[in-house]
Amino acid sequence: MASLSDPRELFAPHAGTLFVAGATSTIVGDQLTDLLPGVRQGWVLGPLTALLAGLIAAIPGVALWRGVARAVLTGGRVPSGLRAGWWLGVGLVVGELLMSTTSGSTRWLPRHPEAFVLLIVMGVDILCWTAQYAELSVRSWRGRTLRPAMLLGLAATWAVFALWYAWWQSDGHVLTMGWAYSGTGIREALEHEAAGAP
Helix, strand or coil: CHHHHCCHHHHCCCHHHHHHHHHHHHHHHHHHHHHCCCCCCCCCHHHHHHHHHHHHHHHHHHHHHHHHHHHHHHCCCCCCCHHHHHHHHHHHHHHHHCCHHHHCCCCCCCCCHHHHHHHHHHHHHHHHHHHHHHHHHHHHCCCCCCHHHHHHHHHHHHHHHHHHHHHHHHCHHHHHHCCCCCHHHHHHHHHHHHHHCC
């Protein structure tokens, strides 16, 4: 009903959508790696994380672009991407917590849940940049449509997010078990990898 009295609601990136996009993509990635044997160690991890990063970049990215375009064209407050990035990052963290590979099957939290801050920082950084690029493009684009500028910006968002997310899936999630370069952290990482091997 709010959209009938204030059309800004139609263009604002909503927290629930961003949260669900982050959590769903993480859970889908985990389920796909369980279905396809050897994905975490094989060459398939790169394309899989790129596909998931595309899903993550498309949903919040398009929502943010729509909000920025409307705000610039109507003279309203331009979203910074901070709130959108926060909710995306929280969704990624919750998705990771629901996976058994991160916390283990007998624990609610991993030993070092503070490592999940990296996911939130990743979401905030990428979506803040996306919002700034969108605002710059909307203000300076000279074409008849913003689609080329938006596709270019979303491609950059996708590429950066794919690199970050591939790092998290291959190496970063090990930080939830402890610092990998301490004797204890290396031992725990090796035990974790050995336990997951067939």
